[in-house]
Amino acid sequence: MVKKLIFIEIKKCINPKIIFAFCFFTIIFLSTFFLYSISSTDVYVNEFSINAKIDGISAKRDAQAKIEKKLTDKELRNSLKGFTGITNDKSNFDSTGNLMINDSESIKMFNKYSDLANLVIRAYSPMYSFNPNILNHLDLNDITVQSIFVNRENNIKTINPDFSDKLKEQKYIDFGYSLGWQTLLNDLPYIQIYSMIISLIIAALIFFVEKKCNMNMILRTLATKESKINFIKAITVLIMNSAIYFSIVLIYSALIWSVFGLEGWNMKIQTSYLFWLSPFNINYFQAYVVNVLIGYLAVLVVTFFTCYEVTFVKTKLHSYSKNIQF
Known part of the structure; x- marks a missing residue:
């Protein structure tokens, strides 16, 4: 029964309008930030354009490949x-x-x-x-x-x-070419902040939007305890936010890799002047995984506190409404 109720909650968020809005803003954000990231890449070109930057990145990959590792x-x-x-x-x-x-x-x-x-x-x-x-x-x-x-x-x-x-x-x-991984490590915090904003919206949709499916009424007609209702909603939010977070991160990573390449994944992060003072003796791939997991942990924290605050506010409002005398 719990699985069916979670499925109904997820289905509540998956409607054409919500999907269109989410996809539209995500595509706009990722595309804009991706183009900005390319344009601000530390590659010199004597012609300011995205195509020139991409050509410069490709030339840099070829040139740095000739430096002794x-x-x-x-x-x-x-x-x-x-x-x-x-x-x-x-x-x-x-x-x-x-x-x-x-x-x-x-x-x-x-x-x-x-x-x-x-x-x-x-x-x-x-x-x-x-x-x-x-x-x-x-x-x-x-x-x-x-x-x-x-x-x-x-x-x-x-x-x-x-x-x-x-x-x-x-x-x-x-030393060698690792510009793609350096760029990803620089860009990930902004992608993660966007994901956290989406997490807040998803939590609000799950806990507040009841117009069409009237999920709370369905749950209460099944004599479901309030604590179980909140548990079902929290699990739904966790599933949705996890899927969205990793989808956004992987899509953006694929965009970066498509232009910058995957070279240098096994190089130490200290080979980049951007991460020269990092105390961690790990390579770029390990640093990428650590950053992705830290971002996911931040999403979980945001999800938890959002669910808690919304539940707390709704409980207080429900308690207050019961005490109102007409």
Whole structure:
């Protein structure tokens, strides 16, 4: 009987108007955010358009695939010299000081080495800052893979001394193309916030919308206890929100992978300057799974508190209405 009642509750939410509204707003949100994510990707192009960005991402994938996976000091220095050779060339800047590279080979080289350069900038910049000019004040011949690790460990000790004790020893940087996973880890919080908003709406539909099917009356005619009614509704909300959350996350992930690719899933997240100070010694796929599960836990918390608050308010209102005398 419980399964049938849950099915009826789910069916209550699955009607053409609700499905259309949900699909419409989800498609608009995911498409808009996806295009914004591509346009804001750290890939240089001399023509501002989505197609140019996609071509730039593809070229970056091909170029970074040629970098040695186990980064050596020689490869690191050559990359930095190639990068600074472009950024220090005044002909690559316009009159207002903005980077304006026209040579196609220089663009490929810039995109190929920009992530490594940014990693070094992050490692040598003061805590919680990112100063691109710092490369002009460093002797590139003195920069080694080990020195980057030393700077990272010192910065992590500044954040929390206990973090450094949890770090496993890393002797080399496993560098390569991982832009798709980096982008996903950056975008997931916004996708999860949207999912939580949808969770609130679903909870409201399950607990409040009774117009057509009059579910509460059906349950009460079966002499069902109030606590069981709320349990059935809570299980329904959990099922609906779980299905919606993982559907939204997987759809957006598929969109990102379709453009950025799946390469780099097994690389350490510390190979990206964005996650250089992470105390977790895990790869991008593991970080993705952890973030998805944390987001799901947040959805469960939102679902629980919404169900609790709605039930509490309805109980108070029902109690208040009984005490009203006419």
